[in-house]
Amino acid sequence: MNLNLEANIVDPDGFYDELLEAHQHLDKAESDAFNARLILVLCNHIGDREVLAEALAAAAQRDA
Amino acid sequence: MVDVRYDIAFKLYPYKKVPAQDRPAERHPVVIVGGGPIGMATALDLGRKGTSVLVLDDHEGVGQGSRAICFAKRTLEIADRLGAGHAMLDKGVVWNVGKVFHGEKRVFEFNLQPQAGHQFPAFINLQQPYFEKFLVDEIRVAQAEGAPIEIRGQNLVTAMSDHGDHVALDIDTPDGAYQLEADWLIACDGARSPLRDMMGLSFDGRVFEDNFLIADVKMKAAFPTERWFWFEPPFKNSGQSALLHKQPDDVWRIDFQLGWDIDRKAELDPEKIRSRVDAMLGEGAEYELEWTSIYTFQCRRMQKFRHGSVLFAGDSAHQVSPFGARGANSGVQDADNLAWKLDLVIKGLAPESLLDSYSEERAHGADENILNSTRATDFLTPKSETSQIFRNAVLDLAGEHAFARPLVNSGRLSVPCVYDDMPLNGTDSLDGPEITRVGASCVDAPLDQGFLLNHLSGQFTVIAINTQAPDLQDVDGVALSLVSLDTKQHDPSGALQQRYLGEETQAVYLIRPDQHVAARWPSAEEADVRAAVLKAIGRGA
Numbered sequence: 001m002n003l004n005l006e007a008n009i010v011d012p013d014g015f016y017d018e019l020l021e022a023h024q025h026l027d028k029a030e031s032d033a034f035n036a037r038l039i040l041v042l043c044n045h046i047g048d049r050e051v052l053a054e055a056l057a058a059a060a061q062r063d064a
Numbered sequence: 065m066v067d068v069r070y071d072i073a074f075k076l077y078p079y080k081k082v083p084a085q086d087r088p089a090e091r092h093p094v095v096i097v098g099g100g101p102i103g104m105a106t107a108l109d110l111g112r113k114g115t116s117v118l119v120l121d122d123h124e125g126v127g128q129g130s131r132a133i134c135f136a137k138r139t140l141e142i143a144d145r146l147g148a149g150h151a152m153l154d155k156g157v158v159w160n161v162g163k164v165f166h167g168e169k170r171v172f173e174f175n176l177q178p179q180a181g182h183q184f185p186a187f188i189n190l191q192q193p194y195f196e197k198f199l200v201d202e203i204r205v206a207q208a209e210g211a212p213i214e215i216r217g218q219n220l221v222t223a224m225s226d227h228g229d230h231v232a233l234d235i236d237t238p239d240g241a242y243q244l245e246a247d248w249l250i251a252c253d254g255a256r257s258p259l260r261d262m263m264g265l266s267f268d269g270r271v272f273e274d275n276f277l278i279a280d281v282k283m284k285a286a287f288p289t290e291r292w293f294w295f296e297p298p299f300k301n302s303g304q305s306a307l308l309h310k311q312p313d314d315v316w317r318i319d320f321q322l323g324w325d326i327d328r329k330a331e332l333d334p335e336k337i338r339s340r341v342d343a344m345l346g347e348g349a350e351y352e353l354e355w356t357s358i359y360t361f362q363c364r365r366m367q368k369f370r371h372g373s374v375l376f377a378g379d380s381a382h383q384v385s386p387f388g389a390r391g392a393n394s395g396v397q398d399a400d401n402l403a404w405k406l407d408l409v410i411k412g413l414a415p416e417s418l419l420d421s422y423s424e425e426r427a428h429g430a431d432e433n434i435l436n437s438t439r440a441t442d443f444l445t446p447k448s449e450t451s452q453i454f455r456n457a458v459l460d461l462a463g464e465h466a467f468a469r470p471l472v473n474s475g476r477l478s479v480p481c482v483y484d485d486m487p488l489n490g491t492d493s494l495d496g497p498e499i500t501r502v503g504a505s506c507v508d509a510p511l512d513q514g515f516l517l518n519h520l521s522g523q524f525t526v527i528a529i530n531t532q533a534p535d536l537q538d539v540d541g542v543a544l545s546l547v548s549l550d551t552k553q554h555d556p557s558g559a560l561q562q563r564y565l566g567e568e569t570q571a572v573y574l575i576r577p578d579q580h581v582a583a584r585w586p587s588a589e590e591a592d593v594r595a596a597v598l599k600a601i602g603r604g605a
Contacts, residue, residue, distance in 0.1 A: 012329070017455055032450075032453050033456065036453045036454045036456075036457035037457045037460060037461055039454075039457075040454070040457055040458060040461060040468060040471070041461070041465075044467040059471070060577055
């Protein structure tokens with residue numbers, strides 16, 4: 001299985017809105033903690049170590 | 065003069081003048097410097113094989129302080145092969161339940177159910193002085209049976225010189241100095257190894273900037289026999305983490321992680337320690353402080369554990385953080401690995417190069433231990449703001465969600481390393497279980513009478529399961545024993561089938577003296593066994 005870097009989110013605008021909404025009433029420390037929990041939840045859902053490694057590499061490429 | 069650096073818990077080898085002190089330097093086949101758990105285990109193993117060994121210790125017995133308290137199954141199995149395992153098990157505390165707290169909140173609880181079909185539990189808690197005493201008790205039994213082991217207490221090595229084929233030692237005693245020589249020298253003289261310094265050898269690695277306060281308290285409290293671990297404990301002045309763990313004799317080990325910038329002397333003031341312990345146990349708890357200590361730690365190892373005729377074992381060769389109980393446990397595996405090899409070399413049955421495999425295999429083990437204990441340390445003491453955020457995110461999720469619990473790391477308990485892809489390994493042509501692959505240490509299994517490991521008593525052994533194996537008494541002088549098992553008759557629980565055959569119907573295993581698998585086949589001819597034994601003693605093609 002490979003990391004999917006094609007558009008895969010149904011209703012992208014709605015999702016983005018929901019993501020920002022989740023942070024709306026959080027201060028910086030709470031937002032950081034929220035993000036960390038979210039990352040862990042999503043990583044666990046993926047599970048596959050190769051895909052996770054590819055995701056970490058993709059996130060590290062800032063200008064890509 | 066021989067300085068007394070610490071108090072003695074058990075005076076097991078009082079100083080006694082020996083005639084050698086008035087004679088020119090006498091040559092010994094093996095001298096072990098340091099009578100701690102690793103030195104004594106090595107001496108016992110060598111002596112039981114009939115190889116003459118002299119242990120020099122600068123004290124007259126076992127030092128006080130619980131120190132290493134958690135002894136793993138593999139260590140107990142090795143101790144059992146040496147004759148001391150059951151004394152340890154009888155005295156030790158067996159525990160299964162662990163609770164993890166984050167602040168006031170109990171995050172989760174785990175129960176390490178003992179795996180069925182093993183003679184020894186996953187680990188026991190036992191004060192290190194008892195562990196050492198049981199080894200020395202067994203040395204006394206072995207001596208009475210004729211094992212050539214000698215222990216000299218209050219014999220301090222002050223200088224060593226390496227002459228290539230032997231070393232010369234200067235030794236100080238209460239009656240003055242004397243000298244002796246050794247064909248082989250084993251340095252079991254601890255993390256600060258004076259011998260390593262005398263030889264100018266480096267010991268590089270990572271220092272962790274943290275201080276841990278240990279307090280052993282004796283109390284008749286109603287705490288259950290469980291391991292309680294706090295991240296960011298809620299009680300006053302308790303530092304970043306704390307641990308409460310039971311030992312024998314109503315003694316509890318309490319660890320407080322104090323951080324880096326502390327006044328050691330002030331922190332060791334009994335009043336101050338009592339105020340921390342009071343805060344943890346609750347007002348009115350009645351206890352005595354048995355032993356206290358502050359430590360910092362390092363994760364590092366020597367590049368090579370063999371330097372000519374000098375071999376390093378235990379903390380002198382490698383040091384890890386205490387999380388995961390990988391210090392004494394890995395040192396005992398060093399002893400297990402080294403003794404049979406050195407014995408064969410001294411008896412002229414194996415080339416000296418076999419000892420390089422000791423260094424290679426145990427350095428591999430040390431790397432695994434350092435990796436695991438470094439990871440635990442990084443979880444316990446996050447080194448950046450972001451790592452702290454992730455650590456606490458894991459703890460926040462672990463209460464509600466099972467998926468996050470395996471990420472919580474307060475130390476992964478020591479399991480023996482597998483010598484994968486190492487030069488002594490022979491054929492693995494059996495499509496058998498992973499856990500008993502070539503390089504792994506044998507997994508125990510109950511038989512109709514006793515346990516499998518009881519049949520693997522320190523020499524090369526062929527195990528034939530549901531098949532015939534060539535009945536070789538020896539291979540070029542290296543003794544070989546044969547254990548023939550039939551699962552229909554000897555395996556009432558099915559564990560032998562599951563652990564050694566898997567889907568296969570028959571197998572032949574060659575087991576090394578340290579109970580690691582040297583080779584395995586569906587069936588084997590004499591030439592196969594012979595080739596595998598030669599490979600395992602460093603004479604392979």
